[in-house]
Amino acid sequence: MxxxxxxxxxxxxxxxxxxxxxxxxxxxxxxxxxxxxxxxxxxxxxxxxxxxxxxxxxxxxxxxxxxxxxxxxxxxxxxxxxxxxxxxxxxxxxxxxxxxxxxxxxxxxxxxxxxxxxxxxxxxxxxxxCQRETADNRAMRRADNIRERLGWQAGIANPSGGKPKGMHWRTFERLTAEHDAFVGVSLAGMAARLNLMERRLDGMGAALYPEG
Incomplete structure (x- = not known):
């Protein structure tokens, strides 16, 4: 090995x-x-x-x-x-x-x-x-952990599933609420990084191709 x-x-x-x-x-x-x-x-x-x-x-x-x-x-x-x-x-x-x-x-x-x-x-x-995770990556991981527990397809971009057989509705509703909150944090973090990247690329473009 x-x-x-x-x-x-x-x-x-x-x-x-x-x-x-x-x-x-x-x-x-x-x-x-x-x-x-x-x-x-x-x-x-x-x-x-x-x-x-x-x-x-x-x-x-x-x-x-x-x-x-x-x-x-x-x-x-x-x-x-x-x-x-x-x-x-x-x-x-x-x-x-x-x-x-x-x-x-x-x-x-x-x-x-x-x-x-x-x-x-x-x-x-x-x-x-996990010590090096960003807040949105950590939220994505926790959302995926909940998806695994619920038997849903992994990946927050995939659609949500139904309630697993035998699970109480109160437990299911709590887990789905936590899942949705983690997804929100993850998507917000990714959007912020993309916005920052776009601003950096715009700045590089301005430096490389000055007007006039």
């Missing part, structure tokens, strides 16, 4: 990296002693990367091949220690301890970055994509 990183504002984001989630592994029962499992990433229904892993005691050992830009493929095989904490309502929760040198942070997610190992977002200085 490649290092596959996404960028926003010149800084890599978590959404652009391959990641492994210890919570999913625990729910799948993959952290039991001597368990062996695979982790796959897909795009458009096709597998684009995968790793093999095996659990044992207080650690999970990751095995995969990594290739940085312009470099050769390297076989990677190293352990990631686990730590367990008690949950308030009973049971235990698993955590990764970041394997990067000098770190050891307790985290739920590890990301593959340029160093070729899975480490925490602090080590790779990754930003969350």
């Amino acid at each position: 490649g290092s596959g990183r996404g960028y926003q504002g010149g800084k890599a984001t978590t959404s652009g990296c391959y990641q492994i989630d210890v919570r999913k592994l625990q729910r799948a029962g993959a952290l039991t002693a001597s368990a062996s499992f695979g982790w796959h990433w897909s795009r458009n229904g096709e597998s684009v990367a995968s790793i093999r892993a095996r659990a044992g005691g207080d650690r999970v050992t990751l095995s995969y091949s990594h290739k940085s830009s312009g470099g050769d493929w390297q076989a990677m095989d190293y352990p990631v220690r686990l730590e367990w904490t008690d949950c308030t309502l009973g049971g235990r929760r698993a955590w990764f301890l970041c394997p990067a040198n000098g770190c050891g942070r307790r985290v739920a997610l590890l990301y593959l970055g340029s160093a070729g190992i899975f480490a925490c977002r602090h080590c790779y200085r990754l930003a969350y994509a």
Whole structure:
């Protein structure tokens, strides 16, 4: 697999990296002693990367091949220690301890970055994509989340659908009102950006083609 990183504002984001989630592994029962499992990433229904892993005691050992830009493929095989904490309502929760040198942070997610190992977002200085969202982009994302919950087609430009079977009318009316409010914010933001772009283009035209 490649290092596959996404960028926003010149800084890599978590959404652009391959990641492994210890919570999913625990729910799948993959952290039991001597368990062996695979982790796959897909795009458009096709597998684009995968790793093999095996659990044992207080650690999970990751095995995969990594290739940085312009470099050769390297076989990677190293352990990631686990730590367990008690949950308030009973049971235990698993955590990764970041394997990067000098770190050891307790985290739920590890990301593959340029160093070729899975480490925490602090080590790779990754930003969350939502931290870089504009207000209208955030409103669009929230509107799409509501559309997904209602079973409507994704995309605020698409028509609204009906009430899902089994949903109370009061819930449906609240969600549609929130959806419409988010759509309004998103469209207003896009209109403002387009207006600003037009003003900039007009200014450039005036500079390039002065009257007279």
